[in-house]
Amino acid sequence: MKTVIIGSGNVAYHLAKAFKQNNITVHQIFGRNDIELENISEKFNIPFSTEQLEDADFYLISVSDNAVEEVSSWIKKDDVLVAHTSGSLPMEILKGNYRKASFYPLQTFSKTKNLDYSKIPFFIEAESQVDEKSLFELASIISENVETSDYERRKYIHLTAVFACNFVNHLFARAKEISDSQDLPFQYFIPLIDETVEKIHHMEPKLAQTGPAVRGDERVLKLHEDLITKEEHLRIYQMMNESIKKMYDK
Amino acid sequence: MKTVIIGSGNVAYHLAKAFKQNNITVHQIFGRNDIELENISEKFNIPFSTEQLEDADFYLISVSDNAVEEVSSWIKKDDVLVAHTSGSLPMEILKGNYRKASFYPLQTFSKTKNLDYSKIPFFIEAESQVDEKSLFELASIISENVETSDYERRKYIHLTAVFACNFVNHLFARAKEISDSQDLPFQYFIPLIDETVEKIHHMEPKLAQTGPAVRGDERVLKLHEDLITKEEHLRIYQMMNESIKKMYDK
Incomplete structure (x- = not known):
């Protein structure tokens, strides 16, 4: 899956790092804060942009809860998978005709603090079983603790x-x-x-x-x-x- | 110093154990609960009694706060040092003509849980500088973190x-x-x-x-x-x- 991370906060930073550590290629990190994006880009060798969202198969939206809906509407393609990383938003917050999912890491993240990603529980949900399986497998590369979880449970x-x-x-x-x-x-x-x-x-x-x-x-x-x-x-x-x-x- | 511990709760248990681990002889463990006393006695090879308080140079009272005053009045000798282990009692709660002190370990203790005593901060106070010095040295055998502290600070x-x-x-x-x-x-x-x-x-x-x-x-x-x-x-x-x-x- 050609993957793009959207966001430059604490969670986006650590997901980019976790992906990098586990040799999962991230094709772009996209967002609004060019200073934070440049920092992530340099540290984990991922191209960044604040203007042109790269074509991809999988968009992982890791922005503050109240920005998820707006950011999700930037993705105009239908044949893609889009997941957010929030514990308190349903998949349906995502506004587009693409396939929707949730990819929730249960941890407290600060950029200045290293983490052992293998211990972090990931909770996965997707509209389709195929997507759920592929996100489950993706999370399992990073962590030993991956579960599926619907919104109610999340x-x-x-x-x-x-x-x-x-x-x-x-x-x-x-x-x-x-x-x-x-x-x-x-x-x-x-x-x-x-x-x-x-x-x-x-x-x-x-x-x-x-x-x-x-x-x-x-x-x-x-x-x-x-x-x-x-x-x-x-x-x-x-x-x-x-x-x-x-x-x-x- | 010939030492007696009074009490059989969580703190008394761990102090008895810490003394034992550091080859500090405890001559008796005294209290009211014979089942708990017997347990401590067997585990750390310390004689126990519920009836006859042994003559000693140093009595360490490690009972619940509201029992300290009464228990302290059992010690009838004058030429002895008596300390309690409470963070929220002054030395003056001790009722007797002996020399008074406080020996406060800052930790949460459960009998079922092992502890590294060397990391526990001990806060020491005594009426006389000589006693304060000897209690400081005693605590320093157990822990790397020993400080003097008056009641206000405690x-x-x-x-x-x-x-x-x-x-x-x-x-x-x-x-x-x-x-x-x-x-x-x-x-x-x-x-x-x-x-x-x-x-x-x-x-x-x-x-x-x-x-x-x-x-x-x-x-x-x-x-x-x-x-x-x-x-x-x-x-x-x-x-x-x-x-x-x-x-x-x-």
């Missing part, structure tokens, strides 16, 4: 990921505000954070819970509330503890 | 840890409720969770944030809210997204 995968990744990172960011306020090096907390995650490789998260709320330790909860000076921290503190107490009937 | 360390560990684990538990409700294997999310944490080894958590809220993607936020069926999940979802939006002025 939405819940994405929702779960928001809890398990986006919100978790936000807690790290808020935790760092607290440690920074006391000149405590955030490095102190890295072994604790590593172990928190290491635990759930082997234990049910529900059984791994520790801390004052699950112990019903009201003295410490009150002590902490008195330490907190930022309204946003107090809201998170109280809400998370209430939720923990509910889960364990404390 | 409280904030503990508060930060609640955000970075206890609340994070609770998000994993809530995320698993969502994935379970759709028969999605939680294993799908492990590479994502690993990467979320791996990232903050190298990046500021604030700069590593991804997801719909930081992008200001109201469509996805609404879509997810419509998928959520459990009130507790919706409260967390809305509150965390509000907090993310505030942090990034979205």
